[in-house]
Amino acid sequence: MAAQPTIRQIDGAPFAATLVAAPAANAVAFVLNARGVRNIWVTDSTQPNARQVTAFTQDDGQDLTSLAFSADGRTLYFVRGGGPNRAGETPNPTSDPAGAEEAIWRVRLDGTPATRLMEGSSPTPSSRGTSVAFLRRGAIWMASPSSGDSVRVSQLLRMRGSGGSLRWSPNGEQLAFVSNRGTHSFVGVYTLSSKALRWMAPSTDTDNAPVWSRDGSRLAFLRVPYAGRRLGFRATRSAQPWGIMVANAATGEAREVFRATAGRGSAYWAIVADNQLQWMAGDRIVFPWERTGWVHLYSVSANGGAAKELTPGNGEVEFVSTSPDGTRVLYNTNIGDIDRRHVMSVVADGSAAPVPTASGAHIAWSPVYSSQGSTYALVSDAKQPAHAAVLQTSRWNMLAPESMPADFPAASLVTPTAVSLRAADGVTSYGQLFLPPNAQPGKKYPTVIFLHGGSRRQMLLGWNYGAYYHHAYALNQAMALRGYIVLSLNYRSGIGYGMEFREALRQGATGGSEYGDVVAAAKWLGARPDVDRTRIGLWGGSYGGYLTAMGLTRNPELFKAGVDIHGVHDWNVGIQTFVPDYDVHANRLATRTAFLASPMAQVKNWRAPVLLIHGDDDRNVRFVETLTLIQQLRAQQVPVEQVVFPDEVHGFLRHESWMRTFEAAIDFFGRKM
Known part of the structure; x- marks a missing residue:
């Protein structure tokens, strides 16, 4: 009788996570956690085969997250390490006497080794130029190139509250963000040239998830009414209905273009996406809503009007991204296969039905379009663990197959x-x-x-x-x-x-x-x-x-x-x-x-x-x-x-x-x- 696979063999395959696409160079990156050793892999226009671009070697518990490409797709920023607990302590699961930190790193795709840049989180490269906005202990900072490979960092804003949801305008001249004040939050816009800050129609509610219009003149954001302190671990079937606001970025004046109805869907439920709202071509805003009792995507004009359901059926929409030209939405769902996930796409204006990408008994999530329109996702099935894959002729083809250990017992697993x-x-x-x-x-x-x-x-x-x-x-x-x-x-x-x-x-x-x-x-x-x-x-x-x-x-x-x-x-x-x-x-x-x-x-x-x-x-x-x-x-x-x-x-x-x-x-x- 053959020996049973050990748990170390069964749980020994790398786990793929954090799939992101660059705005240029057809670059896509993802993290592989191979028995605790985390590294970043990329594929791009210069080398279509995935390759490892970082060289970490230890199961040290230091996570790699917040992957973000530069505008030209040739540089990748990421965070190594976790955030502090309530006592200000950074995760240090190896009990390293030297301690641990949460820091922003950079790796260029030309083969240059990855380098640590600065303490911080949430690196957000400018949509133009080489500056990077980031967070440090809740404050918004900026890193700019200095001599050689070094960077110059400075605090961008000194204000109350905790910053988050950093979003550059399309021309890179303004930075939108959320200021969380504990009981409420504001959406702000900071203009670099004038060093001026403007709040977008501040209110007593929770404003979040800002997204720029494609021409950079307006911002859409969610407005969730103040509901007091939420204790959690209990059902919330309804609430004061949330809405979508559209603001003039220059004046801060805003108007509501959508409001959820009472009852089902009045309590906001989030999707997994870079942003909860997607400003699409033709000034359509795509957003999630549980109006039917299922998390589906809807589309509404940025000027207001009736919302149109994009993803009908009994099932949920979960991970969402968009095409580079803003015409299509890529998402995963369990509609039609309740105990799995499949990737589908739909036009943002709802003029055509959703289109499946691939069939089969697989599970797919985190779908993205590359800058040249190829479709990537993370994929698994009953026997093959999470891996990055590219869609080719309606099939998911694994990237980095060489990363799979020779002793992984896929054939022995049960379905x-x-x-x-x-x-x-x-x-x-x-x-x-x-x-x-x-x-x-x-x-x-x-x-x-x-x-x-x-x-x-x-x-x-x-x-x-x-x-x-x-x-x-x-x-x-x-x-x-x-x-x-x-x-x-x-x-x-x-x-x-x-x-x-x-x-x-x-x-x-x-x-x-x-x-x-x-x-x-x-x-x-x-x-x-x-x-x-x-x-x-x-x-x-x-x-x-x-x-x-x-x-x-x-x-x-x-x-x-x-x-x-x-x-x-x-x-x-x-x-x-x-x-x-x-x-x-x-x-x-x-x-x-x-x-x-x-x-x-x-x-x-x-x-x-x-x-x-x-x-x-x-x-x-x-x-x-x-x-x-x-x-x-x-x-x-x-x-x-x-x-x-x-x-x-x-x-x-x-x-x-x-x-x-x-x-x-x-x-x-x-x-x-």
Whole structure:
């Protein structure tokens, strides 16, 4: 019998991310994370085959993000390192005594080695010339060429608030930005020649996502009405309707050209794009709207009028970009294939139906057009992890195939199937079922339910497009290859199945209704003839850790063991992580409801063994959540094991952290199940 692939082999393929296209030179860049070693690859008009242009060599947890090309497409700027936590500390998951930083780097595509330029984030090269605007601790700065390869940096604006969403005008003479004031935000325009700042129709609302008209005379931006402090972890099905404003950049005067209707779609839901609004040819503005209960794209005249739906159907639009000439929108969607993603394009004026790019059982996201009109995307399927690809004759062809390790066991992986489940309250949830290869009829197998985090996530019928869930898919595969049945559950409050599913009532801190889907999954599995109902385990991270702990406290008779990775155990603590001044005494009923929807409310029922895993620089779920739980479980003499990563964050930055986590989980389930 052939040896089983190890988790290090299964999770050993590089993960592709951050695909961007240059405005010229037919250049496209992307990041490959190869077992924690992150590097940038490019293809352009000089060398159509993808090539690596940076030379980092360590699994040091220093991410590469914010890729941005110069106007001529010959220079690429990027950020190395993560942003600070609330204490001002930059992620340093290797505990390097020298510390870590968030810095902007530059690499030219002529073969010159990459160089560090300055501390900062969000590099935004000018649409003309060689200057680069960027952010440093919330302030807006400018870098300009100096002698040789050096740059001269200076703070561009000194003002209140935190800057963001930097957008150059087409002629490079003005910079639009958002000034976040905490309770509200303004859109501003700074003119370099006069050093003058003008606010665009300031109001009490949240203005964001500025986009320039193609001639540079006007700006469109979103206006979201002030709604008070949002605590999160609860359903928001409606709100005061948001709108789209168009402002005269010279005067700051603005008028509303679109307003969402009351009810469905009145609460804004964002797409994944460089900008939420796209100013297209013919002065059409393309934007997302949930009017039908699905996130679709619409188009409206910049002068106002009726909005036209561009992407009809039951499914969501997620990643969006545009053609260089502004006539077409490129996007990915699960319309017609709810548990995958496919790339489509549509004309911005809605005069023709959307056109698919490629068919097949793949998952595609982050689509972009190169400056010469070629289509690129990140692509995966059930057996092939995320990789950059170019569309050729209606097929996705992999870039950088040489980056795939020789020992990656694609042929050994199983292909999951789609399932649906019905909870006791009538809500339908969804999932992917992984069966052991060569399963024997009549044999009962141990089973694990995987619970994703978020909760605004969707697991798919293949390798996921998120780095966290790329890793999770690898563990699900490893468990199946080791003789487990695995159900990856898309419980209510996740994305992909419409607004009502995502904004499920009584979710999270208002009742934990999604836990009903976990119970439904356990009972559905227990009724299968191939499942050993006495050996059903749970594993998940973050929100999935919360649901794992819920299972071990609410229904100890159903679950044999659990792996809880940085889970939320008391919603009131979880809310304070994101809203530090949250007062648990302000609304005692809401506080009590949140606690009763938490694992700690019934922790005394916990008796199954559990493996707890956490990094102590977690910025999403505070380390104290695990400290408090383990203290209680020890007092109850519950078998507890732990893996702790000093200085690691929520979505583990080091590949070795993931490997230690998964090796511990496989060993734990092997002993306890």
